[in-house]
Amino acid sequence: MRWPRLRRTPQDRSLRRQFVTPEGVDLRLDLAGAGERATAFLIDALIMLAILVALTISIALTIDSAGESSSSALAIIWLLGFFLLRNGWFVLFELSGRGATPGKRLLGLRVVARDGSRLTGGAVLVRNAMREVELFLPLSFLAIDASESRLDALIYILAFSWVALFLFFPLFNRDRLRVGDLLAGTWVVHAVRGALADDLVGIMTVRQRRTFPKAALELYGIYELQTLEDVLRKGSDEAVVTVAASIRTKAGLPDDGDDFGFLSDYYAALCARLERDAVLGRRRENKFAAASSA
Amino acid sequence: MSGALVNATRFRAAHQEAWARLEAIVTRIEKRSVRALDEDDLLALPVLYRTTLSSLSVARETSLDRALQTYLEQLCTRAYFQIYGAPGNAWRQIAQFFASGWPRAVASLWRETLVAALLGVLGTVLGYWLVRHDPSWFFSIIPAELAEGRDPSASAQSLREVLYGGHDSDPLATFATYLFTHNAQVALFAFALGFAFAAPTALLLVYNGLTLGALLAIYAQKGLTFALAGWLIIHGSTELFAITLAGAAGFRIGLAVAFPGRQGRLESAVTAGRIGGTAMAGVVLMLVVAGLLEGVGRQTIQVDWQRYAVGCTVFTAWLVYYYLPRGRHALA
16 A cells, blocks of 8 residues: 555646636646755855845945044944845835846746735835844854854754744745745746747648648647747757657658658648547547547 | 638738737736727727637637747737736836735734734843843844944943044934945844744844843833933834834734635735735835934934934824724725
């Protein structure tokens, strides 16, 4: 007998989530993976560090040139600048229209409320206040030199595994939620700005399309069709040659030397056929499903 | 049109214009703001959004062109978050925060606030009693660099100097800024620790009380209690209140995660998190006030009764702001 909880379909592990709008359409959001989240954070951290270094250097230079008289004002600027950078960077950027810090924006991510409602100031603040225990606490533990400190090695290890729990929290749940996300009711999703790719079928005026026998069009289903679409849109020349050769062999068609043209025409014919069948209620998901007999 | 082989071609031709316009509008909102739109675009936005959303439904049912589906999915998602998910007008949000969000969040934490205050008082009494009983405890409670010579062996004279001396070497504003940033960071930390089932937050509150009690004890030995209390109360009424509230917000989160009650654990965490977050924004503002009172107010006001007056007035003002029942009009 198998343990019931261990049985998982691939669907469970994917980062695609159902998200139904008030109009009743499922937008199918793609959640950001742990690696992307970490990368976005590293980019932000590097930018923040660069700003901090620039601020410190420019203040030091100003004190050098202006003398001690201005030092207290500059000290205030530095203290406030550091505080704002540490606590305000994430909050202010995530409250802006894009809902993303520069790092997240670079990776095409944004923060949204899990229930699809507005992102409130309170939620964004909690999300980022939790960084104190998720990140700065583990970091300060690392900064303690274990051999120098008065702590027992055992206590040190226990304490560190306790704080590591917060750090690696996103890896322990399906939605890749940080502790901050969990409390703020937010998650991080992909929000890419993509252009509409050209129509592969289009209206052909230059030349006549190839025609295919019925048997050749009954080989594949929708899954294979969309894989073929990927090959045509961004596949390498090598892939086009391989795919064209394997389709020709299966369908028993002669090689006419124009692989790309052959594949485009085959795609158009197969798409038209599968589409017609689908509209008539005989949707064929993949090549293993039974072909329609019509 | 009749020459089109598949649905996607006909569909693209019929609706592409609407999609392109929606995309242009959404891009402009993302880059600038809703205010960058003219009237026509603003009126068209919801209509275009619904058109595109229904295009997505139709495309999923009738078309096998995956590029088209992906494009429509991405466009609808972007439009959705600009229409439903974007934070509202910043000024209105800020006004709402001051008018009701902040005081309501704090008021709703009253039970946790009482517990946090009790823990603080407990720590203070304990610290006082320990140091009065055996002065050597002082050194275990307060680290030497924080004590600045204020230890049980210090003379009454030197202790008095700290209370009325002021930080001449440190310009007041810098000192205030330092105090604010330091305290705010500690308060945020105490709040965040609440997630670990509130235990670390409780320890932090007790420890905070211990240091206060220890300090009180050494001043009491020299008969300077009244003066020290004045020195503390002018900013402490605000600062300690803020730290208590930060602890209370942390408790709320820890308890919501540990004992979710009727709600689901995740739901209960979100409810608590949002209340806590609003309260914490208020706590940071309170600490700005406390920093100003400590850094500037305390150094310029040197008379005991004036210090008491300022401290008590500010404290009463906070209580009125948070806990005075609000009329119906405040809901708006």
